[in-house]
Amino acid sequence: MSAATWAWLVLLFPLLGSLVIGFGFRVLSTRTAGLLGIGAVAVAFFCGIGALVAIQGEPSDSRYVASSLWEYAAVGNFKIDLGIYVDPLSVYMVMVVTGVSTLIHIYSYSYMKSDVGYHRFFSYLNFFVFSMLVLVLAGNFILLTVGWALVGFASYALISFWYRRQTATDAGMKAFVINVLGDVGLYLAAILIFSQLGSVDYETVFARAPEVFTTNEWTIVAICLLLMVGAFAKSAQMPLHTWLADAMEGPTPVSSLIHAATMVTAGVYLIARTHPLFDLAPTAADISALVGVITLLVAGTIAIAVTDLKRIIAYSTMSQIGYMIVGVSIGAYSAGLFHLMTHAFFKALLFMAAGSIIAAMANMQNIDRMKGFGKAMPFTAAMLVIGALALAAFPTTSGWFSKDEIIDYASFRGGIYGLMATAMLIGAFLTAIYSFRIVFRILPGPPCDEAQHLIDTGEVVHGKPVNPHTLEPEDTDVGYPGSEHHIAEQALGMKIGMSVLGFLALVGGVLQIPGVDEVVFNFLEPTFADSELSHIHPSTSESWLGLGKGAAISVAGLILVWFLYMKRPAIPPALVRRLPHVHALLVNKWYFDELYDFLIVNPVKGLGRFFNEFIESDLINGLTRGTVYLVRTAGAGVREIQTGLLRSYAVLMLFGVVAIGLYFLIRSI
Amino acid sequence: MAIEWYLVLSALLFGIGFAGVMIRRNPVVILLCLELMLSAGALAFLAFSRMLGNQDAQVMVLIVLVVAACEVVVGLGLVVAMFRRRLPLNVDEMKELEG
Numbered sequence: 089m090s091a092a093t094w095a096w097l098v099l100l101f102p103l104l105g106s107l108v109i110g111f112g113f114r115v116l117s118t119r120t121a122g123l124l125g126i127g128a129v130a131v132a133f134f135c136g137i138g139a140l141v142a143i144q145g146e147p148s149d150s151r152y153v154a155s156s157l158w159e160y161a162a163v164g165n166f167k168i169d170l171g172i173y174v175d176p177l178s179v180y181m182v183m184v185v186t187g188v189s190t191l192i193h194i195y196s197y198s199y200m201k202s203d204v205g206y207h208r209f210f211s212y213l214n215f216f217v218f219s220m221l222v223l224v225l226a227g228n229f230i231l232l233t234v235g236w237a238l239v240g241f242a243s244y245a246l247i248s249f250w251y252r253r254q255t256a257t258d259a260g261m262k263a264f265v266i267n268v269l270g271d272v273g274l275y276l277a278a279i280l281i282f283s284q285l286g287s288v289d290y291e292t293v294f295a296r297a298p299e300v301f302t303t304n305e306w307t308i309v310a311i312c313l314l315l316m317v318g319a320f321a322k323s324a325q326m327p328l329h330t331w332l333a334d335a336m337e338g339p340t341p342v343s344s345l346i347h348a349a350t351m352v353t354a355g356v357y358l359i360a361r362t363h364p365l366f367d368l369a370p371t372a373a374d375i376s377a378l379v380g381v382i383t384l385l386v387a388g389t390i391a392i393a394v395t396d397l398k399r400i401i402a403y404s405t406m407s408q409i410g411y412m413i414v415g416v417s418i419g420a421y422s423a424g425l426f427h428l429m430t431h432a433f434f435k436a437l438l439f440m441a442a443g444s445i446i447a448a449m450a451n452m453q454n455i456d457r458m459k460g461f462g463k464a465m466p467f468t469a470a471m472l473v474i475g476a477l478a479l480a481a482f483p484t485t486s487g488w489f490s491k492d493e494i495i496d497y498a499s500f501r502g503g504i505y506g507l508m509a510t511a512m513l514i515g516a517f518l519t520a521i522y523s524f525r526i527v528f529r530i531l532p533g534p535p536c537d538e539a540q541h542l543i544d545t546g547e548v549v550h551g552k553p554v555n556p557h558t559l560e561p562e563d564t565d566v567g568y569p570g571s572e573h574h575i576a577e578q579a580l581g582m583k584i585g586m587s588v589l590g591f592l593a594l595v596g597g598v599l600q601i602p603g604v605d606e607v608v609f610n611f612l613e614p615t616f617a618d619s620e621l622s623h624i625h626p627s628t629s630e631s632w633l634g635l636g637k638g639a640a641i642s643v644a645g646l647i648l649v650w651f652l653y654m655k656r657p658a659i660p661p662a663l664v665r666r667l668p669h670v671h672a673l674l675v676n677k678w679y680f681d682e683l684y685d686f687l688i689v690n691p692v693k694g695l696g697r698f699f700n701e702f703i704e705s706d707l708i709n710g711l712t713r714g715t716v717y718l719v720r721t722a723g724a725g726v727r728e729i730q731t732g733l734l735r736s737y738a739v740l741m742l743f744g745v746v747a748i749g750l751y752f753l754i755r756s757i
Numbered sequence: 758m759a760i761e762w763y764l765v766l767s768a769l770l771f772g773i774g775f776a777g778v779m780i781r782r783n784p785v786v787i788l789l790c791l792e793l794m795l796s797a798g799a800l801a802f803l804a805f806s807r808m809l810g811n812q813d814a815q816v817m818v819l820i821v822l823v824v825a826a827c828e829v830v831v832g833l834g835l836v837v838a839m840f841r842r843r844l845p846l847n848v849d850e851m852k853e854l855e856g
Contacts, residue, residue, distance in 0.1 A: 732854045733848075734849075738779065
C-alpha cells in the first residue's frame with residue numbers, strides 16, 4: 089500500500105471509533121467502549137507505522153505524496169480538494185500523536201473507570217485524535233483550518249467535560265474564545281495566501297512563494313504574522329496564553345493528551361509546515377522566536393511560584409513549547425520537533441503521575457498539602473521523578489538531548505540568537521527549579537493525612553466531592569468523577585501507560601545523539617531540504633559542548649532546589665516574606681488575567697450590560713410598548729361604537745351608504 | 758305612467774321597510790321588513806329598465822331575488838335556532854358582542 093492509503097486509514101479509525109462510541113453508548117458496556125477507543129487509536133498508530141515504512145521506501149527527494157479523495161469545493165479558479173499531504177513531517181506528527189494518544193487512552197481506561205460520562209469521554213477523546221490527525225495530514229490551508237477548528241472544539245468539549253462544574257465550563261469557554269481568535273488569524277492568512285498566490289495547496293503555495301515574494305516583502309510578513317496568531321493561540325504563547333492554565337479544569341488525561349502532548353504543539357507544527365514562507369519573512373520568524381523566548385521565561389517564573397500541581401505543569405508546558413517555537417522559528421526544525429516528541433513523552437508522563445497523586449488526594453491539587461507520597465505511592469513517585477528529570481534536561485534523559493540541541497543551534501547562529509540562547513539557558517535553570525520543586529515538595533517528608541491513609545489501609549481517601557479550586561461542595565449526578573478514585577499503584581491500565589512513557593522519557597534521547605545517529609534529523613531532512621537554515625548545523629564537538637553546558641545548568645538548578653527544599657526548608661517561605669511583591673506578581677501569573685479582564689473582558693461585559701439595560705429595555709421595549717399603548721388607546725375609542733345592538737348597526741350602515749351615495753352624487757354634478 | 762310614481766312607491770316601500778327594521782325587535786318581522794327593502798330596490802331597477810328600454814336591470818332583479826331567498830334561509834335558520842334554545846325573540850337582548 090502507498091503511504092497515502094495508510095494515511096487515509098490513520099484518519100479513518102479514530103473517526104469511526106468516535107462515531108461508534110458516541111452513537112452506541114446505550115448498547116456498549118463501559119468496558120467495550122473503552123477498549124474500542126483504545127483499539128481505534130492503536131490501529132491508527134499501526135497504520136502510521138505503515139505510512140512510515142512506505143514513505144521511507146521512497147528515494148529521499150520524492151518522499152512526499154499528495155492525495156485527494158474528491159474535490160471539496162470549486163468556484164471559478166478557486167479549487168479545494170479534500171486532500172492530504174504525506175511527507176516525513178506529517179508522518180512524524182502522526183506517529184507522535186497516535187503513539188502518545190494510545191498510551192493516554194490506556195491510562196484513561198482505568199483513570200476514568202468510575203466516571204458516569206465514560207462513553208462520552210472516549211468518544212470525545214477519539215474525536216480529538218481524529219481532528220488532530222486532520223490538522224497534521226491536511227494537504228491545503230483550508231483543510232488545515234478545518235482540523236484547526238475541530239481541535240479547538242474537541243479541546244472545549246473536554247475541558248468542560250465535567251459540565252456541572254462552573255469553573256470548568258468557564259475555562260472551556262475561555263479556551264474556545266482564545267482559540268477562535270487564533271482561527272481567525274489562520275483564516276485571514278489563508279485568504280491572503282490565496283489572493284497572492286492563487287492557490288491554497290501546500291505544494292503549489294510553497295513552490296510559488298519564492299517566485300512571487302521578495303524577502304521581507306510586507307505581504308509575506310503579514311501572512312506569517314497572521315499564521316503566528318493562529319500558532320500562538322493554539323500553543324498558548326504570549327499574549328494568548330491565559331487559557332492553558334485554566335484548561336487544567338478538564339480531567340487529567342485530557343490535560344495530559346491535549347494540553348501537554350499534542351494539541352498545544354500544533355502551533356509548532358504549523359510554523360514547521362509553513363517554513364518556506366517563514367524563510368521568506370525572517371522578520372516574522374525573529375518576532376516569533378522572540379515571543380517564544382519571552383513566553384518560556386515568563387511561564388518559567390510563574391511555574392516557580394504557583395502551588396496548584398496541575399497548573400505548575402501547565403506553565404512548564406507553555407515554557408517548553410516556547411523552546412519549540414524558538415527552535416522552529418530560528419531554523420532548528422528537527423531540534424524543535426524532536427523536543428516536541430520528547431516533551432510529549434515526559435509531559436504526558438508528568439500529568440499522568442500528577443493525576444494519580446490528585447486521585448489519592450481526593451481531587452485536591454494544592455502541593456502545600458501534599459507530603460510523603462514517595463512512601464505511599466512508590467511507582468507513581470518513580471514516574472514523577474523520571475518525568476521531572478527529563479523535564480529538567482538531566483544528562484542522558486530525553487529532554488537533555490532535545491532541549492540543548494535547540495540552545496546549541498541558537499548560540500551557533502550567533503548575534504541576536506546568541507542572546508536568545510542565553511535566555512533559554514536561564515529558562516533551563518528555571519525549569520530545573522520548578523520541576524524538582526514539585527518532586528521535593530510532594531515525595532519526601534512525613535506523609536500527609538491522605539498519604540498516611542493510603543499507607544495504613546491500602547485505599548485512597550474518599551473525601552466529599554468538592555471543587556478543588558473554590559472548595560465548594562459538588563453534586564455527583566452527571567458529569568463528575570464521583571467519589572471513586574483510581575491510582576496508578578492499583579490500576580493496571582494507568583501503570584502500563586505510565587511505564588511505557590517513563591521508558592521513552594528516559595531513553596528517547598538515543599534517537600538523536602549528536603555525531604552518533606541523529607535519526608530524527610535524517611528522517612525529517614527531506615521536508616526541510618529546501619530551507620537554507622536547515623543546512624546550518626553545529627559541529628559534533630560544539631553540540632557536545634552545548635550538552636555539557638545544559639547538563640551543568642540542570643544539575644546546578646537541581647542542587648539549588650535540593651538545598652532550598654530539603655536542606656534549608658525555611659528559606660523559601662522566608663523569601664516569600666522578604667519579597668512579597670515579587671511573589672504576588674508571580675503567584676498572580678504576572679496579572680495577565682487581570683489585565684485582560686480590565687482591557688477586554690470588562691469593557692465587553694459593560695457594553696453588553698449597556699445594550700441590555702438601555703438599548704434592549706428602554707429603546708426596543710419602549711418601541712414595542714409604545715405601539716401596544718397606541719393601538720390599545722385607539723381601540724378603546726372605537727370600542728364605544730360596538731354596542732351590540734343590531735338596530736343601531738342598521739342605522740349606521742344606512743347613514744354610511746347614504747353618505748357615500750351623496751358624495752358621489754355631489755361629485756358628479 | 759311617469760317614472761316618478763314608481764320611484765316614489767319604491768322610496769315609500771324602502772322607508773317602510775327601514776322603519777320596520779328600526780322599530781320592531783322581533784327578528785322575524787325584521788326579516789320581513791328587510792325583504793320589503795330589497796323589493797323596493799328591485800322595483801326601482803325595473804322602473805329604470807322600462808324607462809331606458811334596456812333589459813340589463815332585469816338581471817339585477819333576478820340576482821336580488823336570489824340574494825333575498827338566501828338571506829331568508831339564513832335568517833329563518835337563526836330564528837329557529839334561537840327558538841330551539843328558548844332564547845327571547847328580541848334582537849335588543851342579543852348583544853353579547855358589544856365592545
